[in-house]
Amino acid sequence: MNISDVARETGLPPKTIRYYEDIGLIRPLRDTNGYRVFRQSDSHKLAFLGRARALGFSIEDCRKLMALYEDQDRASSDVKKLAQEHLAQIEEKIAQLQSMQATLQHLVRECAGDARPDCPILRDLAEG
Amino acid sequence: MNISDVARETGLPPKTIRYYEDIGLIRPLRDTNGYRVFRQSDSHKLAFLGRARALGFSIEDCRKLMALYEDQDRASSDVKKLAQEHLAQIEEKIAQLQSMQATLQHLVRECAGDARPDCPILRDLAEG
DNA sequence: GATAGGGATTCCAGTCACTGTAAGGTCAAG
DNA sequence: CTTGACCTTACAGTGACTGGAATCCCTATC
Numbered sequence: 001m002n003i004s005d006v007a008r009e010t011g012l013p014p015k016t017i018r019y020y021e022d023i024g025l026i027r028p029l030r031d032t033n034g035y036r037v038f039r040q041s042d043s044h045k046l047a048f049l050g051r052a053r054a055l056g057f058s059i060e061d062c063r064k065l066m067a068l069y070e071d072q073d074r075a076s077s078d079v080k081k082l083a084q085e086h087l088a089q090i091e092e093k094i095a096q097l098q099s100m101q102a103t104l105q106h107l108v109r110e111c112a113g114d115a116r117p118d119c120p121i122l123r124d125l126a127e128g
Numbered sequence: 129m130n131i132s133d134v135a136r137e138t139g140l141p142p143k144t145i146r147y148y149e150d151i152g153l154i155r156p157l158r159d160t161n162g163y164r165v166f167r168q169s170d171s172h173k174l175a176f177l178g179r180a181r182a183l184g185f186s187i188e189d190c191r192k193l194m195a196l197y198e199d200q201d202r203a204s205s206d207v208k209k210l211a212q213e214h215l216a217q218i219e220e221k222i223a224q225l226q227s228m229q230a231t232l233q234h235l236v237r238e239c240a241g242d243a244r245p246d247c248p249i250l251r252d253l254a255e256g
Numbered sequence: 257g258a259t260a261g262g263g264a265t266t267c268c269a270g271t272c273a274c275t276g277t278a279a280g281g282t283c284a285a286g
Numbered sequence: 287c288t289t290g291a292c293c294t295t296a297c298a299g300t301g302a303c304t305g306g307a308a309t310c311c312c313t314a315t316c
Contacts, residue, residue: 013303013304016304023302034265034266036264044254051256059302073245075242076242077242080241083232086232094229101218101219113205116203117199119204121204121207121208122197126176128179143275161293187273
């Protein structure tokens with residue numbers, strides 16, 4: 001498979017696939033013309049990476065997850081730990097965003113949003 | 129005021145304050161020795177920026193908000209529009225994170241998290 | 257054989273909002 | 287005069303790509 005084939009299979013852009021090779025997440029073969037040659041196992045790994053990234057795991061977490069995936073003797077507790085830590089980060093992020101959301105919703109409701117210059121949003125930003 | 133004074137006043141790191149000058153958000157004066165000299169109005173602007181950033185506004189949005197703040201003839205509708213657009217982005221981000229959270233919570237609950245290699249989290253990442 | 261196109265390659269720069277580090281200048285206290 | 291805290295600039299790095307330029311390869315058509 002060439003890069004555009006595996007891009008279609010996995011939904012990842014060719015650029016991203018090259019980047020993943022650059023940082024050592026995958027190691028496709030090379031044809032005599034220099035083109036990358038992807039085996040089914042490469043495509044599989046890329047799909048794995050795509051799903052892990054879609055769940056918000058960092059590249060370094062993805063690297064660890066791949067290593068665990070390929071380690072037949074892994075303990076599921078190691079995977080669970082990674083997932084739980086990531087979950088905690090997601091929950092913190094959600095909480096932060098919800099706090100911003102609440103403040104903004106309040107300010108937006110207060111603001112007349114008309115042609116006059118008086119604006120509670122700016123007042124709040126200016127005075128805290 | 130020197131940079132560390134205004135840093136204390138605003139809660140922003142000196143590095144960030146220099147950066148904000150670099151990108152033209154503030155224009156502090158300069159002493160004969162080359163040190164930045166911050167007026168109360170600079171400190172005020174920086175505090176404004178800090179609060180806008182804490183609400184998740186991008187630097188470019190902050191620039192617009194500052195311009196609106198300094199424009200005595202602004203229409204509050206311009207501010208409200210910016211805030212509402214930002215709010216929509218925050219809400220989208222929250223929804224994305226909540227979707228990740230739901231999937232991860234499900235997977236974490238399914239995973240025994242013991243010494244055995246069998247792991248629903250990896251299985252899901254591998255098979256989608 | 258020339259050419260046109262579509263796809264592949266590499267490398268470099270840019271994104272966003274800082275943050276770290278190095279090398280050096282300035283100031284007040286002892 | 288030295289020490290140490292402060293200030294300055296300039297450059298590199300972060301994360302995870304993304305865009306663009308220059309060049310190479312393959313296939314098909316004339």
